[in-house]
Amino acid sequence: MNQSAERPHTCPSTPQPLVKARRITKRWPGVVALDGVDFNIYAGKVNAIVGENGAGKSTLMNIISGTYSEYEGDVLLDDVKVCFRNTSEAARCGISMIHQELNLVPHLSIAENIYLGREPVNRLGLIDYRKMHADAALILNRFKFTEDTHKLVSELRVGQQQIVEIAKALAFDIKVLIMDEPTSSLSENETQILFEQIEELTSKGVGIVYITHKMDELRRLANFVTVLRDGKFIGEYKADGVSTDEIIRLMVGRDRKDLFVKRKHPKGEKALELINFSMRDTENKNRYKVKDVNLHVAAGEVLGIYGLMGAGRSELFEAIFGVHKQLCSGQIRVSGKNITIKSPKDAIKNGIALIPEDRKNDGLVLGMDIGCNISLASIKHVLKFGFLHYPSEEAVAESFREKLSIKSHSCRQIVGNLSGGNQQKVVLSKWLLTNPKVLLLDEPTRGIDINAKNEIYKLIDELAARSLAVVVVSSELPEIMAISDRIITICNGCITGEFTSDQFTEEAILKASLPCHQS
Ligand SMILES: Nc1ncnc2c1ncn2[C@@H]1O[C@H](COP(=O)(O)OP(=O)(O)OP(=O)(O)O)[C@@H](O)[C@H]1O
Ligand SMILES: [Mg+2]
Structure with a gap:
């Protein structure tokens, strides 16, 4: 494709759009989130929007669905200009949005x-x-x-x-359905059902907008692909006329960065051990969410935990972190010593950090700025004579902003105003600053764009090289195989398999994680 970044690409001979957004500009203090963007929604078709974290995808859709009523440019529905003051007005005209957060x-x-x-x-x-x-x-x-x-x-x-x-x-009854990363926390099964629902909706003439970072989903669903970069419209393409590599190049404005290759690190002593560790179900005390788990992870090792949605992966992490002390039994050892964890505070004191899956509820204070959020769990790093020392906090926050490319105008930007993927990077920074011995990562790349994912893989590798023990839960098999030294599969709260890196195959790991595999 011969495509200059300055001249947006539009598809020749396309059907008439149901919704047209023209020259949309949206400014926030210090940021131009959208800069003269055009966008189309077609009846009975799926238009996928792609772009790096902070490119402006959610902002554009929030304008079309009535969440933001102040912007420059025009939105036309059936060729009539509309200006929704809120989401109810948009819904009454048949435009509905499923939000990212x-x-x-x-x-x-x-x-x-x-x-x-x-x-x-x-x-x-x-x-x-x-x-x-x-x-x-x-x-x-x-x-x-x-x-x-x-x-x-x-x-x-x-x-x-x-x-x-x-x-x-x-x-x-809807005419247009906008979905902002709808599968980020759905199981494989639920995702398939969602795809069937989308096909049914398009067959009835509903226009779908699908925001995603997952290229396989884009390939499966999209009729059109619209690329945004840094708030600018790069182009609209027919999905069958553009390759995945081309899409990625258009998104980032350069060739794809090197793919992540894991390095080998020397392993140290066992940093974390679980011995006959169990957690009962909150609702039914006779049932177990985690049952008789025995596992260890060494300093410098990345242990992957793979299991289907509901297998007990997040519950295992919460149990280790002391969230449900009264329901847990068994022994936890850190660096060979038996410890008791009664609360998350005890866990942090013993060098365990948990980066949760649900960042909005568990990970961030949305009304506070990036700097405050990063220093929240390790305030002692930024104190001077017992007082919060702003320059230290700023220096720390700035170093993470740069390392993880957190797209923001400064570390004083309010976290609630960051794009979804950039919020995730702030959660990661916050826990990395606590200097843990053991890092528990629950779906660390959920909502993160392709390039930033690579950065996070490299960061995990770097942390392991610095003798941190890392335990990662991920529902993406290629991801967990790329970053782990060893993988444990779990199903219904029990360990069902263990694989060293020379035994990794998608088939074997998936099979071990399925309920029918268990005795
Ligand atoms: N309420 C707000 N106040 C200030 N800036 C905002 C606000 N909402 C979004 N932004 C900024 O606008 C830009 C675009 O954000 P947007 O959420 O649209 O990105 P995105 O493409 O959806 O990214 P992601 O893939 O991470 O979800 C970002 O720089 C973001 O920080
Ligand atoms: Mg978004």
């Missing part, structure tokens, strides 16, 4: 969330709860989601919340 109300039930603001009413004008719960269950059934619809959203895991968010969009 979930937008649910935690203390409302599943059904109440799905129908929030659009509750079905009976003849007397009162909310028809029975119908609301029955209808909600019907939509959720399509995803084989069997939780009681009266359950509070706060009691659901991230993946389940994601399905509720999707159900919320599917509950109404």
Whole structure:
């Protein structure tokens, strides 16, 4: 493709768009998030938006779906200019968005969330709860989601919340559905069901916008690909006319960076050991979320934990980190010494750091700036005579901002205003600063763009080279095979297999993680 970065590419002979966004510019203090961007949504087609973290993908979609009403440029629906003041107005015109960072109300039930603001009413004008719960269950059934619809959203895991968010969009007649990284916490099965739902929607003429960092999803779903880079529109391409390498080159404006190659490091003593470690289920004390786990990880080693969604991976991490002390039994050893962990504070004191999967709830204070968030868990690094020393905090934050390329105008930018992927990098920085002996990483590259993923793999490798013991949970098999020295598979809370690097094959690891494999 002969393509100059200055002249955006547009597809020849395309159908008439249902939605046209023209010359959209969005400014935030200190940042131009979008700079004269054009975008099309076509009836019955999937237009995938790609771009590095902070490229402006979510901002553009938040404008089209009515979340942001102040911007320059025009949005046209069926050739008529629209200016939505909020998401309800957009929804009334048939435009619905599934957000990247979930937008649910935690203390409302599943059904109440799905129908929030659009509750079905009976003849007397009162909310028809029975119908609301029955209808909600019907939509959720399509995803084989069997939780009681009266359950509070706060009691659901991230993946389940994601399905509720999707159900919320599917509950109404829509012309346009915008999905911002919808599969980032879905299981393989749930993802397949979502793809079938998307195919059904397009066959009914619904226009889909699909934001993703996953190239295989783009290949499977997209009819068109729109590339954004640094807030600029680079081009719109027919999906079957552009290769994956070309897309990546257009995204980053240069050739793909070298792929990550793991180095071999000498292993030290056992940094973390679990002996007959178990955790009971919160709801049913006779059941186990983690059962009789025996494992170790040495200093300088990267241990991968692979299991399907719901296998007990996140629960294992939370148990080690002291989140559910009263439910746990068995022994934890750090550097050969038996320790008792009653709370996360004890875990941090003993050199264990956990980077959680759900960064919005567990990892960040969204109203605080990058510097404060990074120093939050290791305040002693930035104190002078007992007071917070801003220059030290700033120096530390700046070094991480550079190392992990956190896209922001300064380390005083509020974290809630960063793009999703850049928020994840702040969580990583925060825990790396605690100088842990053992680092527990739960899905560390969720929502991270292709280039930054490589940076994080290199960082994990570097940490291992500096004798840190790293345990990584990931649902991406190629990723976990690339970064681990050894992989353990878990299923229903039990260890079902162990592989050294010379035994890594996708087939063997996947097989060991499936429920039918267990005796
Ligand atoms: N509320 C806000 N206030 C200030 N700046 C913002 C705000 N929201 C987004 N930004 C900035 O706008 C730019 C684009 O962000 P956006 O969230 O659209 O990126 P993205 O392409 O969705 O990235 P990701 O892949 O990480 O989700 C970023 O530089 C971000 O920091
Ligand atoms: Mg985004």
